[in-house]
Amino acid sequence: MADKKMVEEITSMDVDFAQWYTDIVRKAELIDYTSVKGCMAIKPDGYAIWENIQAELDKRFKETGVRNVYMPMFIPESLLEKEKDHVEGFAPEVAWVTHGGLEPLQERMCVRPTSETLFCDHYKNNVHSYRDLPKVYNQWCSVVRWEKETRPFLRSREFLWQEGHTAHATAEEAQERTEQMLNVYADFLEDFLAIPVVKGRKTEKEKFAGAEATYTIEALMHDGKALQSGTSHNFGDGFAKAFDIQYTDKDNTLKYVHQTSWGMTTRLIGALIMVHGDNEGLKLPPRVAPVQLCIIPIQQKKEGVLDKAYELRDRLKASVRVKVDDTDKTPGWKFSEAEMRGYPLRLEIGPKDIEAGKCVLVRRDTREKIEIGLDEVETKVCELLDTIQKDMLEAARAHRDAHTYVARNYDEFVKTFNEKSGFVKAMWCGNRECEDKIKADLAVTSRCIPFEQEKLADTCVCCGKPAQKMVYWGRAY
RNA sequence: CGGGGUGUGGCUCAGUUUGGUUAGAGCGCCGUCUUAGGGAGGCGGAGGCCGCUAGUUCGAAUCUAGUCACUCCGACCA
Numbered sequence: 001m002a003d004k005k006m007v008e009e010i011t012s013m014d015v016d017f018a019q020w021y022t023d024i025v026r027k028a029e030l031i032d033y034t035s036v037k038g039c040m041a042i043k044p045d046g047y048a049i050w051e052n053i054q055a056e057l058d059k060r061f062k063e064t065g066v067r068n069v070y071m072p073m074f075i076p077e078s079l080l081e082k083e084k085d086h087v088e089g090f091a092p093e094v095a096w097v098t099h100g101g102l103e104p105l106q107e108r109m110c111v112r113p114t115s116e117t118l119f120c121d122h123y124k125n126n127v128h129s130y131r132d133l134p135k136v137y138n139q140w141c142s143v144v145r146w147e148k149e150t151r152p153f154l155r156s157r158e159f160l161w162q163e164g165h166t167a168h169a170t171a172e173e174a175q176e177r178t179e180q181m182l183n184v185y186a187d188f189l190e191d192f193l194a195i196p197v198v199k200g201r202k203t204e205k206e207k208f209a210g211a212e213a214t215y216t217i218e219a220l221m222h223d224g225k226a227l228q229s230g231t232s233h234n235f236g237d238g239f240a241k242a243f244d245i246q247y248t249d250k251d252n253t254l255k256y257v258h259q260t261s262w263g264m265t266t267r268l269i270g271a272l273i274m275v276h277g278d279n280e281g282l283k284l285p286p287r288v289a290p291v292q293l294c295i296i297p298i299q300q301k302k303e304g305v306l307d308k309a310y311e312l313r314d315r316l317k318a319s320v321r322v323k324v325d326d327t328d329k330t331p332g333w334k335f336s337e338a339e340m341r342g343y344p345l346r347l348e349i350g351p352k353d354i355e356a357g358k359c360v361l362v363r364r365d366t367r368e369k370i371e372i373g374l375d376e377v378e379t380k381v382c383e384l385l386d387t388i389q390k391d392m393l394e395a396a397r398a399h400r401d402a403h404t405y406v407a408r409n410y411d412e413f414v415k416t417f418n419e420k421s422g423f424v425k426a427m428w429c430g431n432r433e434c435e436d437k438i439k440a441d442l443a444v445t446s447r448c449i450p451f452e453q454e455k456l457a458d459t460c461v462c463c464g465k466p467a468q469k470m471v472y473w474g475r476a477y
Numbered sequence: 478c479g480g481g482g483u484g485u486g487g488c489u490c491a492g493u494u495u496g497g498u499u500a501g502a503g504c505g506c507c508g509u510c511u512u513a514g515g516g517a518g519g520c521g522g523a524g525g526c527c528g529c530u531a532g533u534u535c536g537a538a539u540c541u542a543g544u545c546a547c548u549c550c551g552a553c554c555a
C-alpha cells in the first residue's frame with residue numbers, strides 16, 4: 001500500500017527522472033516559467049525555502065566573522081579582463097550592456113557572472129596596511145550566466161547566491177579560511193538540509209577560472225548523478241597581482257594579499273528535491289521546511305472542529321512553523337497536497353478524535369501514522385520533527401553509500417558506469433590525459449579528490465601508472 | 478551551440494495526415510446544494526481569434542517559410 005501512487009500528476013522517478021523533477025518543481029509551486037528565457041519566477045513556496053537557507057547560512061557566516069556588503073551588478077570590460085584565466089573562463093557566458101538609455105556606452109559592461117573583479121577593485125582601494133586585514137566580506141545577490149540550456153534551480157541564466165570574498169595577509173590564513181568555509185557548507189548541508197556530502201579538492205581540470213585551488217562539496221542525487229553543492233576557492237596572490245592589491249606589513253615591506261572566494265546558490269533547492277523527493281512529491285527536512293506541520297481538519301464543517309484545529313495551531317506556533325489547511329477541499333485532497341508540497345509532518349483532527357482527546361500525526365518521510373493525546377501534541381511534534389530530520393539524513397546517507405562503488409582497474413570502472421549510477425572511487429595518476437579519456441569514453445568527470453583518502457590500489461585506474469590520489473568519479477548535473 | 482520532441486481555455490490533451498460555417502473533451506475555476514478519516518457528487522456558469530509573423534488559398538488550428546518559447550540528449554557551467 002505504501003507504494004500506491006496517489007498523486008497521478010507526478011511522473012514516477014523511475015519512469016523519467018528529469019520529468020519527475022520538472023513535475024515537482026511545478027506542482028509544488030516552487031517556480032513558474034517567465035517570458036525571459038532561462039530565467040524563472042521563484043514563487044512564494046520556493047522563495048520561502050531560499051529565505052530559510054539564507055537566514056541559516058547568514059547566521060553561520062557571521063559566527064565566523066563574515067560581514068555583508070553589496071557591490072555593483074555591472075562590471076566594466078576592462079576590469080573583467082584583468083585576470084587572464086578568469087576572463088577566459090567567464091567571457092563566453094556573460095551578458096553585455098552596451099547602451100545607457102539611447103547612447104552607446106564608451107566601454108561596455110557585463111552583468112556580473114561572479115564578482116571577484118569588483119571585490120578586487122574595492123580591496124585595492126581599501127587595503128593599505130596589515131591593520132586593514134583580513135577583509136571577510138560576503139554578498140547576497142543574483143548573477144547572470146548566459147547558459148545555453150537551462151533547468152529550474154539547477155541551471156538558470158540568472159540565479160540567486162551568496163559569494164564570499166576575503167583578503168588575508170598570509171597564504172596560510174587564506175588556506176584556513178578556504179577550508180573553514182568549506183566546512184561551514186558541509187555542516188550546513190548535513191545539519192540543515194539533511195544532505196550528506198563528500199568534501200575534497202577539485203582537480204586542475206575542474207577548478208575555478210583564476211583559482212589556485214578549488215574545494216568542493218559533492219552530493220549524490222537520487223538518480224545517481226552528482227551535484228556540486230558548494231565551492232570554496234583559494235586564489236593565492238594571483239588576483240592580488242593582477243589587480244595590484246598590496247599592503248605594508250609590520251616589517252615595512254609591500255606584500256600582496258592572499259584571497260579566497262566561496263559560494264552557494266539556489267541550486268541547493270534542486271538538491272533538496274533530488275535527494276529527498278519521492279513519487280508523491282517534495283519531501284523537505286524539518287529544519288529548512290517553511291511549513292513544518294500542516295493541520296488537516298476532518299469534517300471541518302462540524303461544530304468545534306476548526307476551532308480545535310486553530311487552537312492547536314496557536315498552541316504550537318511558538319515552537320513550530322505550522323498552518324491549518326482550512327480550504328474546503330476534501331481531506332484526501334489535502335493529504336496528497338501536503339505530501340506534494342513536502343510538509344514534514346501533518347496532523348489530522350476530526351470529531352472522533354476530539355471526542356477521544358486524540359489526534360493523528362503522519363510523517364511525510366515514512367508515511368507512518370501515530371496516534372497521540374491532545375495534551376502531548378507540543379512534545380510529540382517537536383520530538384518527531386527531530387527524528388524526521390535525523391532519519392532523512394540517514395536515509396540519504398544510506399542511499400549514497402549504496403551507490404558508491406569501487407573500481408581497481410579500467411574494466412571494472414567502465415563496467416560499473418555502464419551498469420550502475422553513482423559515485424565510483426578509483427585511484428588516479430594525477431594526469432589530465434586520464435581525466436580527458438574518461439570523460440570521452442564515459443561522460444564521467446572527476447568530482448573531487450576527497451580529504452579522506454583510501455588506498456584502493458597502487459596504480460591509476462585509467463593508465464596503470466603509479467597512482468597519486470583516490471578520486472570520486474561520477475556523472476554530474 | 479549540435480541533435481530530437483512539443484506549442485490548441487488555468488492543466489492534460491483530441492482535432493492537423495485529406496484546408497470547409499459557431500474549435501471539442503476531461504480535469505481545474507466561479508455559484509449553489511449534498512458530502513467529508515487517502516484526490517467526493519448533482520445542478521447552473523465563465524473562460525480559447527489554436528505560440529508569434531509572413532505567405533499560399535474563395536477559405537488556414539490544419540499547407541509553406543521564418544521566428545520565439547518550453548522540454549529531453551550531448552558540449553559548458555553553480
